[in-house]
Amino acid sequence: MLATMSTFELIDEASDLGQAVIKSNVYQHYLLAKKELQADPDAQERIRKFNQLKDQYDEVQRFGRYHPDYDKVSTDIRKIKREVDLTETVSVFKKAERDLEALLNEVSEIIARAVSESIKVPTGNPFFDNMSCSGGCSSGGGCGCS
Template identity: 80%
Template sequence: MLATISTFELIDHASDLGQAVIQSETYLAYLEAKKELQADTVAQGRIRKFNQMKDQYEEVQRFGKYHPDYDRVSSDIRKIKREVDLTVTVATFKKAERELESLLIEICEVIARSVSDAIKVPTGNPFFDNMSCSGGCSSGGGCGCS
């Protein structure tokens, strides 16, 4: 592909957009939440414990309910996961992460729609996103698609 002036301009605009995201309140809140999570020794201990337990859980899952420790390990991992999720710094970080992801998805959608309405933009989990289907969802038009 030959580089043209317009290609360089597009790259400059993309770089400017990236800098705008980095300077946004959403990104700064994400960085602050990440820093607080990394400094929280209780949260880090719980995460480490969860990761160790996850290895045991994966081993038990290979055999399913026939593994002798299946019930204990399954119960323990749910308890540890809940402890991790209820830790304030973890919850704050996850919220900031979702907000940053939402901002980036919104930017991607604006860029894609400015080029063409036919461009599909991956937006994460379709069960939690706004249902804006572009057809073929098998709901008979119940979602409002055509």
């Protein structure tokens, strides 16, 4: 591979961009929220219970409503999921995670648009994005894009 000066400059710029993301408040908040979640024994116990119950749920799902424990396991999994989601450190972490994803999506879109307006940039789940999808979402304009 023949490396040119512009290739090295591009690699340097990409490295600088990565460092800017790492130094951003959004990323630092994400790291702090992750650390607090990992240090929260209540949240970790709820997550552990959820994962155990998820294994049972997967087994029950193989048979669907015909499994004798279907109703109990389905109810239990929803209850423990709600407990996990309502745990303060979990909700803070999930918000920080969404904020970081939004930042990375924005950076990706800026880079793509610098190359060409016709590049399609995946921005995650269109049902939860606050940004317009810039066309091509296959919803027939139902999402409000053009």
